[in-house]
Amino acid sequence: MSMKQRLTDDMKAAMKAGEKDRxxxxxxxNAAIKQREVDERIALDDAQVxxxxxxxxxxxxxxxxxxEAAGREDLAGVERAELAVIQGYLPEPLGDAELDxxxxxxxxxAGTAGPQAMGKVMAAxxxxxxxxxxxGAVSQRVKARLAG
Structure with a gap:
């Protein structure tokens, strides 16, 4: 099942269950996906989603x-709730050993280990x-690994 289809099915389930926040x-x-599709005049595949x-x-x-810096814990809580739902659609994060x-x-x-290989390594x-x-964290790790 594609990501867009899964989102549509989950939207229907949330409507039926009365989960307004979800x-x-x-x-x-869905709006962000549709906006990008309209802007670029393409249908997004799973990688683009x-x-x-x-x-x-x-x-x-x-x-x-x-x-949090502004002391608005109420608004930060709303963002945390949204973040939890969005992260539910992302694949399982890589562990440190897998990332290394x-x-x-x-x-x-890349064949070379100097800082000049940063672009090739990051692309891979x-x-x-x-x-x-x-x-961002991966970039820092790669930079440290290439430097030393």
Missing amino acids: LGVIRLI LAVLEKMVKQRKDSIAQY ALIDAAIAE VKAAAAGRADM
Whole structure:
């Protein structure tokens, strides 16, 4: 089942169960997907839907940090609830050992271990870890690994 079909089925189930908060988040996800489809005049596949979900997760995390800094715990709680629903559609995150193995394989594939290999290594890791790891943290790990 495709991600878009799963979202549609979950939206129907949330409507029937009267889960208004979950329904609202699923509608936000569908709206973001539809907006990208309209903007780019394409039908998104599962990998592109994952990219939309990753962007939404990043937005929610940024909002939570800003709300907490401003002392708005009520709004941060709403964002946390949305984040939990969105993360439910992402694949299981990679563990540290799995991520290190991916990075090592990408470095070996690039053939060079200096900082100049950063782009090649990140491209390989991003393709393998799509939706399963925070790319900002991955970038820091790759940079540290290439530097030392």
